[in-house]
Amino acid sequence: MTHSPTVTLHGKVWNLVDLDIAILFCRQFDWEKKVLEDKEVSAYCEICCWELKQSENIEHSTGYFNGQDWVCSECYENLIKK
Numbered sequence: 001m002t003h004s005p006t007v008t009l010h011g012k013v014w015n016l017v018d019l020d021i022a023i024l025f026c027r028q029f030d031w032e033k034k035v036l037e038d039k040e041v042s043a044y045c046e047i048c049c050w051e052l053k054q055s056e057n058i059e060h061s062t063g064y065f066n067g068q069d070w071v072c073s074e075c076y077e078n079l080i081k082k
């Protein structure tokens with residue numbers, strides 16, 4: 001049995017190979033750190049589908065925005081940041 005590389009995001013273990021396409025897609029953009037505000041609807045991380053929403057929990061309320069899509073802080077820090 002081979003062990004493919006994994007990454008842990010929000011306590012869940014993912015196989016990197018399953019996230020490859022989304023990571024490559026997201027690396028094309030410049031991301032800006034942003035806190036979701038009240039008026040913004042909830043969004044989902046492009047990579048791990050983590051919910052981003054206005055919340056007192058900064059893990060949920062802070063993400064990275066490219067003008068259209070969102071990624072969560074963990075994906076950004078672990079997978080996108082160069």
Ligand SMILES: [Zn+2]
Nearest residue numbers: 045048072075
């Ligand atoms: Zn994510």
